[in-house]
Amino acid sequence: MSLSRRSPTPAPYPVLRGQLPAHAGRRRLLAATGMALALPALAALAQAPRTVVVGHLLDRNGAQSDLARDYLAGAKVMFDAVNAGGGPVRILHVVRDADPDPRRALAQAVSLADTEHAGLLFGPGDRLLPALASSAELARRGMQIVAPLSGLALAADNVWFTRADYQAELDAAAQQLRGYGLTRLALAVAPDFAVSSLARLEAQAGTRAVLLEGTGAAAARRIAATRPGAVIVAGDTLAYAELGRELAAQGWYGFLVGLSSVSANAAREILGRGYAGGLLLTQVAPGPQQATLRVVKEHVARMKQYLDEPPSPATLAGYIGAAWLARALQSARTGSPAELRRALQGRFDVGDFTLDFTRGQRGSQYVTLAVSGAK
Template identity: 25%
Template sequence: MPLVSVNRRQLLQRAGLAAAATASPAWAQPGKGASSRSIVVAQPVDFSQAQQDVSKDFLIGSRAAWQDINLRGGVRGRQVQHLTLESDGTPASLRTALDSVKDNPSCVVLSGSVGDHVASQIVALSHQLGLGIPHAAPWLQNSSLDIDDKTFPIFAGRQEQITYALKSLTTMGLKELGAIYATAQDYTAYHADVERIAARMQLKLQLFKAAGDLRALSQKLTPQTPAVLLFVGGTPELAEFTQGLEKQSRQRYIVALADVNLQTMLQMGAARNTPVIATQPVPLVNASLPVVRSYRETLSRLFDEPPTPLSLAGYIAARYTYEVLNDVDGPLNRQSVLAAFQRRAKLDVGGFSISFDAQRRSGNYVTQSMMTIDGRLVG
């Protein structure tokens, strides 16, 4: 059974992210192809080792959408310069990236910030730096974060995902839940959110923190460990964790969240005798909704990449941003664009419904896929 480790992520960083960068046209690259009539849509992206799996797919989906939008005439006749703001996940790096567009009046919106750490940091940094730029469709999974009037999350957070995944189990008498944190960073960032959600669902929670070896952690589980385990981490870590579960005599059920790609997990050598449920705040990639059909056609035409939930999310983020930009009253600038986002209470993006609540979130759309005990993927 192959090891799933940092080496896998390093390979993805060299190959996958490089492919995402070179496959897009000149106008999508920083500092290239901009004209006086173009507008800039900036996308902060976390290229750190821990987030590159998520970032690669999400970015490809967004780039496919913006390339297609430009081929069809852009926004109100103006081409869009899709500017990637690279970050290594640290606040200092993100601050530098945001400083690069702070005083560029052509940059009218931040769209599709990814992953969760970066999206959360931008909410605070936007106020500190006085950006005044609307922040549209970030990959914001933190259910507890206070949202300001310039941030417009359209994807369901952890609370909605966990509730959706566990609702059928709670009706069957689920009382206990194990929470597995893949890294110390995951525990620090997410444990308060998970504990609050478990308390709200009246579930007794057992916490497990990995210390670098997820296979070893899974082999230490006892008969008293809950049968249902919530896994908080990425795809490579979950694949490694399932390998250790092979030696467990008790049947376990794993609930993973939106950062996990089940197809990639299987390719990484995950054990196939443990059912895994993975939530996603977008439609299934084989759904018949118009936005999914458009995504699949655009992706196959412009990129040599398979459909994934994360790239579909990136595509939807860009399409949502485009719909609002295309409906701006008057000239396209930060003030008019922000007013357009604040005015939009409800929007349908090809069957994906966006409707903001009193907390300024639109996050009630959740689907799930399952890897069955015989290794099949079921939507």
């Protein structure tokens, strides 16, 4: 019996060396075409900016209302410029008018965290900051309070200051005035203004502090009798301007020195056009007069571009705080509270002006005296 040899099964398609079957080629072509079409979409998805919500409670009614509005304006133009630049982070700046009651304002901050998903609260002032900084509710939610307008010295793990505190301002004012050759100084302190090291300040000024009560008339009589070359006022706009007016009534027109808590425009309105004394205010950030600094030039240009308003020390301070925050957010890999904290703990040059948070939560001790003027 003979066995027949079975012929090999012919290939369904002729295959040449180095050539795929036609159906396989079509599959490869379709896959390649699909990948080519998908790549732009994937690239766009990969490059889509991450949105970070920054809450902002604006105090329109307190003693710092004028400063708070300027501070907001400076921050807003910075955030607008960041969003227009198309970087890796888009900042959603959610602004709410703060309730006059700090407890209800705290509830607003909690709502920003819960309903708007804000992980950051920008720029609170003196009236609101203590309640916000001591809130267990905000701390539990991981809310970071950044660039407060306030100069209060508060120890809170989630508060990041871009400015010196009021005590540093008072110390610097006394030292700089003595450096100018003014040896006869007077010190006036408002009863609600916290001065942690009053004894040291009195030693620097070489005088005992005078408490401001009522309209300041009694304090003005005591101060004018000593004929000082300058009077340093630890207080808000009203305390500063009312004392200046009472000193003028006593015939004293020396240098009236206030802190960054004073609004130059409001103070001049209270003092009146006829006031002939010299008005000096401390600044905790470079002012518009320092036009050679990059951050000042950028800010002036962006105020004109986005708001068409003149800059002020307060708009510049808000701009610098927002510039620091924007740079920190761009270095964050995610929006988690832990990652936000890590991103804030750096050293940032915002344009010939540096904020350094590598050693703590106060990034600047810059203080200088400048002649006060309305915008």
